[in-house]
Amino acid sequence: MENFFKLRENNTTLKTEILAGVTTFLTMVYIVIVNPAILSSAGVPFEQVFMATIIAAVTGTLIMGLLAKYPIAIAPGMGLNAYFASVVGTQGLSYQTVFGAVLVAGILFILLSVSKVREMLIMAIPSSLKYGITSGIGLFIAFIGLKSAGIIVPNKATMISLGDLHSPVTVLSIFGLLITLILMARRINGALFYGMIITAIVGYCFDLLRFKGVASMPPAPVFFDVDLAGVFSNGLYAVIFAFLLVTIFDTTGTMIGVSEQAGLLKNGKFPRAKQAFLGDSVATTVGAMFGTSPSTAYIESSTGVAAGGRTGLTALVVSILFLISMFFSPIISAISSLPAITAPVLIIVGCFMMEGLAKVAWKEFDEAFPAFAIILTMPLTSSIATGIAIGFITYPLMKVFTGKGKTVHPLIYFFGVVFLIQLIFFPSH
Template identity: 70%
Template sequence: MENFFKFKEHRTTFKTEVLAGVTTFLTMVYIVIVNPAILSAAGIPFDQVFMATIIAAVIGTLIMGVFAKYPIAVAPGMGLNAYFTSIVATQGLTYQAVLGTVFLAGLIIILLSLTSLRRRLIEAIPAPLKFGITAGIGLFIAFLGLKMAGIVQPNTDTLVTMGDLTQPVTALAIGGLVITLVLMARKVTGALFFGMVITAVGGIFFELLHFESIFSAPPVPTLIDLGESVRGVVGNSLYTVVFAFILVTIFDSTGTLVGVSEQGGFMKQGKLARTKSATLSDAFATTIGATLGTSPSCAYIESSAGVAAGGRTGLTSVVVAFLFLVSMFFSPAIGAIASLPAITAPILIIVGCFMMEGLAKINWRNFDDAFPAFIIILTMPLTSSIATGIALGFISYPILKIATGKWKEVHPLIFIFAVIFLVQIIFFPMH
């Protein structure tokens, strides 16, 4: 193991790597609860999503740890799971058809990762659009959390209004949010996870949460009918959804990979060794996860907690993968926790806040940069569609650059995407 992970070269030890792995796992284990809670609302059986989430996380994280040898964990991404559910709810589609879009997106990401196309695609997308997409998804999932908690509710006059904060579930959600915010502010390792635990204790005290059992044998993984799923993609012309999944998955993973690598000192002269193996980790996790019943996977920014704890090699990731495997045996407890929105809603709200960081990097005084980002951020939560937000951003950006005489700054790919999105919105709108 010493020779494989090269502890001395990276100035680390076996103990340090194990502790770093435990730290990373505690900061991201919430996904095992939150992902099934969100995707089961789309009709996917809870146990199926539960196992798909864990298997995708284990596969992606092991590839990252064993082949890329980086202390970065991979799991189904936040935001994309909410988008998945919204597509099923608003488009009247089966979850099998939307899983088909995830599967195709995963295959395309694998192909892009095997070539230089993934890097070129990332370089072609202007920074304001990248930051706008991330922030838009942040508002999208934060709004979902507010609705789940009952903090906001539908209103015929104003679309949404304040909910009844005296309702037991809503009051518990607010209490859980406050507690988790305090833990985050105090920089407690695993704050999101421990916030959920404390909120769950509150749920038991107020008789809102009941456990029939804690442990059980893991549910049997279920494979979807890929033929039916792909036919659903073609039959419903869900190509924009496929593109949205590709784009956001690539942005999320690449941004995290670069950010954590910079933090850990893995970047050498702006370049990262074993990049292909690292980028293939989320691609394979996404593809395999789709066949089992979950939304796209990406590298997790929570990995930075493990790096801060001293993680420098792939052993950190291997430990994370092992702990995800262990969590398979807690499905009854996790199922009970996920069934109470007050426990999971605060996580969505706080993660949404994390995704606002890139807004500080947009030049808001430059209107032709600012407006495309703004329209993405505005329309994603209001239309409940990440794809629509992306489309409007890609259409408005080249129009404004042409109007200001800066069309040479726009990569040819952006013009192509703008035309495709314009045709799609006019002739094949997603209602």
């Protein structure tokens, strides 16, 4: 383990990496239940999506851990699954046909990943946008944490407002947040993980965490329930484009954000980039073959990094836990149903990810505004890809009109135009 993952070189230990992996897993395991619930609304059998979700997560995260050696977890993406369900529901297509579109997008995704396009893209993204992406993701996941805890709720007049602080789940979430903050302040290793355990125990004592069993045999996976011919007969090219574009920028943005947070970017470069990019692209392709929507790097990986995860061992632990999870769906369902366990961690990690803001050149408006636009847009649109799109559109515009257009990499101009077209004509979510 020491030699393969270079634990000492990355200033980490076996215990830290295992705790980080468990922390990441617990914050994202909800996808095993939520993803089947969303896709089953489009007619896909719940059991099929349950197994496909786990297979895609294990495949992508293993590649990320063993080949790329990054502490980043992969699984079917939220937002992309809702878009999948909306395509099936609004266009009168079978889910098999839309899985065909995901499969085509996945194959194109692999081709882009083994080429130098994605690596060049990371090199081309200016520092201010990278810091903006990291901070935007931080605000986004903190927003998710506050929302799932019930600390903030929808409001017709003001969009959002303070929730009911007498609600049992909200009270437990605030308790979990305070306990975890105390553990963090005392510099206790594994504070995020221990905070989740304490919150779960208290929730169980007050009958908020209920178990309907412990283990169950997993359902048999379904392979290649896909209608490829239907993709071309129905001309689903815009759907393929939307899947591909959102997945590329969701996952690339998350990789930049988490790697920046972990200090793994070397002078703006992303070592072992091709191996990392294969993780989400192969997971998307394999997931489509078994019956799930596209996979992406998970922003919850930042919780494992905050817990000290620095190597692929963290991802390996996550993938092993996902594999085991297929036998423990009753426990996973119970944990997923109580957001108070994971919400405090998401809120705290959001704070950690704001560190890069200090490095943005705020006195240079053409650098500051695109970063600000990303930070503002990600949580308000609930979309990493949309936030990145706004940054890619505003950055070259600002540079052109301040007479610095030649300093912008051609790829930024290209994707700025692509994003503008996508937002106007092919909005995905």
